[in-house]
Amino acid sequence: MGVKDFKSEVDFTVRIGGEGGDGVISCGELFAQAVARTDYHVFTYISYPAEIRGGFSMIQIRTRDWTIYSMGSQVNYLVVFNQEAYDRTIGDIKKGGTVVYDPDTVEIKPNADVNFYPVQLTKIASEVTGGKLGKNVVALGALGQLFNLDQRFLEKLMQDRYGAKGDDVVAMNIKALQAGYEAGAANQWEKKFSLDTKSDTKHKYMMLSGNEAVALGTIAAGCRFVAGYPITPATPIFETLTKIMPMVGGRAIQLEDEIASISACIGASFAGEKAITPTSGPGLQLMGEQLNLAAMSELPMVIVDVQRGGPSTGLPTKTEQSDLKFAIYGTSGEVPRCIIAPTTVEDCFYQTIRAFNIAEALQMPVTILTDQSIGYRKATVRIPSFEGIHEIAEGLDIKRVTIPSANRIDIINRQEPTEEELKDYHRFRYTDSGVSPLSRPGTPNGQYLATGLEHTEKGVANYTPEVHLNMTKKRFKKLETLSKALEANPPEYYGSRDSNIGVIGWGSTEGAIREARYMAEAAGINVRHLHPKVISPLPEKQIRRFLAGLKQVIIVEENFTGQFAHFIKAKFGIRPIEVHKCEGEPISPQEIYASIVKVARIVDEENITRL
Amino acid sequence: MKRTLQDYSSGIKPVWCPGCGDYGVLRGLQQAMMELEIVPEDAITISGIGCSGRFSHYMNTYNLHGTHGRAVPTALGAKAARPDLNVVCVGGDGDGLGIGGGHIAHAARKNVDMTYILIDNRIYGLTKGQTSPTTPLERKTKTAPYGSYEEPLNAIPMFLTYGVSFIARTSPVMMGQMTEILKQAISHKGFSLVYVMSPCVTFPVVTYKSLKDILSPLPEDYDPTNRMKALELAYSEETLYTGVFYNVDKPTLEDNLQNLVRKACTRKKGEHFTVEQMLQSYA
Numbered sequence: 001m002g003v004k005d006f007k008s009e010v011d012f013t014v015r016i017g018g019e020g021g022d023g024v025i026s027c028g029e030l031f032a033q034a035v036a037r038t039d040y041h042v043f044t045y046i047s048y049p050a051e052i053r054g055g056f057s058m059i060q061i062r063t064r065d066w067t068i069y070s071m072g073s074q075v076n077y078l079v080v081f082n083q084e085a086y087d088r089t090i091g092d093i094k095k096g097g098t099v100v101y102d103p104d105t106v107e108i109k110p111n112a113d114v115n116f117y118p119v120q121l122t123k124i125a126s127e128v129t130g131g132k133l134g135k136n137v138v139a140l141g142a143l144g145q146l147f148n149l150d151q152r153f154l155e156k157l158m159q160d161r162y163g164a165k166g167d168d169v170v171a172m173n174i175k176a177l178q179a180g181y182e183a184g185a186a187n188q189w190e191k192k193f194s195l196d197t198k199s200d201t202k203h204k205y206m207m208l209s210g211n212e213a214v215a216l217g218t219i220a221a222g223c224r225f226v227a228g229y230p231i232t233p234a235t236p237i238f239e240t241l242t243k244i245m246p247m248v249g250g251r252a253i254q255l256e257d258e259i260a261s262i263s264a265c266i267g268a269s270f271a272g273e274k275a276i277t278p279t280s281g282p283g284l285q286l287m288g289e290q291l292n293l294a295a296m297s298e299l300p301m302v303i304v305d306v307q308r309g310g311p312s313t314g315l316p317t318k319t320e321q322s323d324l325k326f327a328i329y330g331t332s333g334e335v336p337r338c339i340i341a342p343t344t345v346e347d348c349f350y351q352t353i354r355a356f357n358i359a360e361a362l363q364m365p366v367t368i369l370t371d372q373s374i375g376y377r378k379a380t381v382r383i384p385s386f387e388g389i390h391e392i393a394e395g396l397d398i399k400r401v402t403i404p405s406a407n408r409i410d411i412i413n414r415q416e417p418t419e420e421e422l423k424d425y426h427r428f429r430y431t432d433s434g435v436s437p438l439s440r441p442g443t444p445n446g447q448y449l450a451t452g453l454e455h456t457e458k459g460v461a462n463y464t465p466e467v468h469l470n471m472t473k474k475r476f477k478k479l480e481t482l483s484k485a486l487e488a489n490p491p492e493y494y495g496s497r498d499s500n501i502g503v504i505g506w507g508s509t510e511g512a513i514r515e516a517r518y519m520a521e522a523a524g525i526n527v528r529h530l531h532p533k534v535i536s537p538l539p540e541k542q543i544r545r546f547l548a549g550l551k552q553v554i555i556v557e558e559n560f561t562g563q564f565a566h567f568i569k570a571k572f573g574i575r576p577i578e579v580h581k582c583e584g585e586p587i588s589p590q591e592i593y594a595s596i597v598k599v600a601r602i603v604d605e606e607n608i609t610r611l
Numbered sequence: 612m613k614r615t616l617q618d619y620s621s622g623i624k625p626v627w628c629p630g631c632g633d634y635g636v637l638r639g640l641q642q643a644m645m646e647l648e649i650v651p652e653d654a655i656t657i658s659g660i661g662c663s664g665r666f667s668h669y670m671n672t673y674n675l676h677g678t679h680g681r682a683v684p685t686a687l688g689a690k691a692a693r694p695d696l697n698v699v700c701v702g703g704d705g706d707g708l709g710i711g712g713g714h715i716a717h718a719a720r721k722n723v724d725m726t727y728i729l730i731d732n733r734i735y736g737l738t739k740g741q742t743s744p745t746t747p748l749e750r751k752t753k754t755a756p757y758g759s760y761e762e763p764l765n766a767i768p769m770f771l772t773y774g775v776s777f778i779a780r781t782s783p784v785m786m787g788q789m790t791e792i793l794k795q796a797i798s799h800k801g802f803s804l805v806y807v808m809s810p811c812v813t814f815p816v817v818t819y820k821s822l823k824d825i826l827s828p829l830p831e832d833y834d835p836t837n838r839m840k841a842l843e844l845a846y847s848e849e850t851l852y853t854g855v856f857y858n859v860d861k862p863t864l865e866d867n868l869q870n871l872v873r874k875a876c877t878r879k880k881g882e883h884f885t886v887e888q889m890l891q892s893y894a
Binding site: 442 | 621623651652653654655657667668671672673674675676677678681684685686687688689690691692693695696713714716717721864868871872874875876883884885886887889890891893894
């Protein structure tokens with residue numbers, strides 16, 4: 001843990017603001033992508049106007065030489081295209097910060113704490129392109145010059161980005177870029193950070209949104225089938241998959257609704273293929289009955305719920321963590337459910353691979369719960385080492401399967417019956433782990449019936465008391481097997497052992513809680529932070545170890561009723577202090593820190609009373 | 612290898628009432644598959660809920676007994692994922708015209724290469740006699756104790772409008788014709804829908820006798836590519852025509868998905884991108 005994690009040599013934030021349609025976002029994205037190619041970490045936050053064109057629009061890019069957990073709160077560099085952007089953001093600039101502005105469109109109020117540099121973005125762009133377009137690329141050039149990015153390197157990026165639009169477009173953009181570099185050099189500005197460029201053509205980092213990370217994790221996991229129906233904010237996962245699935249020889253189909261989508265996944269999984277369907281809360285709700293069928297017939301598949309503000313149509317473009325109870329408990333009858341909640345954009349990539357592994361290993365649907373804030377956030381994701389990928393087609397020992405990471409990825413494929421087992425095939429044979437081999441259509445003597453009716457080991461419908469009890473035990477045994485395997489993983493908690501206060505969170509709040517912990521530690525309050533990624537089943541022993549010795553536990557989540565807190569209270573019998581945020585916005589480190597400070601006072605008072 | 616009917620049967624004794632039309636359809640399907648020399652393990656049978664839902668229990672193919680109304684999209688997913696397999700889907704008038712009716716239009720638009728056997732007995736039999744979407748007007752049922760108050764659905768004109776590429780009507784009261792139609796339907800490249808009028812002996816809205824009285828083969832000179840003529844004859848209610856109403860060739864879902872792969876890989880001359888190349892493209 002610790003200090004290294006907190007302090008960083010390179011850590012700065014650039015914000016670019018202007019009118020929607022100025023190309024502000026693409027300027028920022030290109031800059032972020034360029035930085036990612038220099039092997040620094042990047043984290044972006046975008047605020048779009050509600051209108052397609054017009055309105056204030058901004059992008060913020062944090063750059064660091066170490067993992068970035070949140071957006072942070074202050075801006076070091078500000079690039080403003082118009083007056084509104086200047087007026088609305090100048091208050092966020094850090095002391096000693098730098099403002100780049102267009103003197104023809106922005107009137108500044110000089111201030112000794114901030115360095116102001118004029119660059120005539122609009123004028124330069126019109127000289128180069130003969131029109132209004134291109135000022136964002138001029139600004140990109142100026143930024144490139146400011147951070148010592150090799151110009152040829154940005155030219156390559158232009159080629160990659162605009163190559164498909166033709167050589168003329170690329171040439172025009174390169175001219176605008178060049179003009180931006182020249183204007184930047186004329187400023188003779190103070191350079192604090194230099195982003196060295198590696199000439200290596202193989203890049204170490206992808207620049208992805210959480211949604212794109214899920215889509216790419218899907219193909220990396222070996223899945224070649226997606227069925228879906230558009231729903232905000234999960235649509236970008238499906239859009240990305242409809243584009244890339246055919247490129248890797250896979251199949252992407254849009255269906256008439258969410259019920260049909262998950263049905264198609266059940267069909268595909270039954271037919272022997274890995275399958276995924278991305279959705280958001282209302283869609284997950286529609287899928288409920290089919291999720292149950294998948295669990296009952298023990299078919300692997302992955303469902304992604306990019307949570308949005310609820311209930312009902314709710315706040316489709318906002319964030320919330322309020323589908324947890326439905327994901328864990330929302331069934332008729334009782335079936336085991338596995339829920340995974342990635343914590344960062346990078347985690348979206350690796351946990352998606354893990355979701356497929358768990359689905360195949362335990363033959364059950366696995367639900368990934370992300371949310372709008374993580375789905376639309378962009379950050380660097382380390383490209384895995386392809387030498388570190390191992391496919392496990394047979395002889396699976398789930399305890400030995402590692403959690404996917406950039407260094408090593410185990411990919412679990414379908415565990416099919418052996419020839420010996422096929423001589424008298426029992427699809428749902430009782431086993432110690434609860435998992436029984438699953439045959440793939442086309443395999444002789446592997447025929448069986450998968451049914452939502454209660455059934456025997458052979459798959460024959462049967463409603464006797466002993467069969468229902470034993471089959472229920474078998475299905476839940478798989479959850480126990482998984483829970484035991486999770487115990488073997490490294491503990492998912494951070495912070496000093498010597499803490500009285502624990503904070504528990506799940507999903508996308510990890511970064512905010514982590515930063516709140518750093519703030520608390522800086523103020524002399526030790527805090528232990530638990531953030532399980534597999535939410536159901538939980539690694540119970542690990543959690544008991546985490547809880548041991550804590551005087552107060554704070555559970556942080558973005559919903560109204562405290563869904564994870566209910567789950568934790570029921571399982572571990574603790575009485576936590578619950579911090580909820582239900583405003584459609586992510587919770588900030590400051591808000592969590594404020595709660596920690598309050599709780600620290602309670603703990604202090606308790607100590608005094610005891611003395 | 613010469614297979615027998617046994618090779619297509621799971622050996623489990625059906626739960627259907629003695630005399631149920633489903634026995635005939637099951638036998639017809641097994642006969643058709645045998646005559647087409649389909650390898651049992653290369654076939655999938657998917658059914659929904661209702662008496663017909665039990666179909667998947669009695670076949671010796673890979674079988675999936677799904678949920679009410681969702682058999683068609685489930686089967687569609689299986690075929691899209693594994694175009695090498697033969698996929699047959701079975702449902703009743705509740706499954707296919709009530710709860711799951713909305714899915715058929717889209718399976719038709721996609722023209723997925725599978726056979727959907729829709730068995731209509733105009734009553735909910737498994738749950739013991741409630742109104743179905745095809746129960747005749749004024750007919751008393753458990754949920755219409757004063758007589759049904761809504762018009763029954765005439766589904767074949769609807770399927771013609773959807774653009775289902777193969778539509779036939781038949782019945783187990785004419786086993787020879789039914790088996791022949793099932794063979795044609797399975798061999799058809801695209802979405803084939805076999806509408807089976809089937810008697811229920813326990814809740815006899817449709818009986819063997821009533822079917823024999825009303826069913827009649829399509830005229831000998833009938834042209835199954837003429838959609839307007841098909842519509843005209845499909846609307847006939849005094850005589851329910853049997854035979855192949857409509858049969859045209861269209862690109863299938865599997866062909867179209869394969870084309871997408873080709874289009875997506877033109878830059879690599881048809882060779883697929885590797886995962887590593889895909890990830891690098893986002894760097």
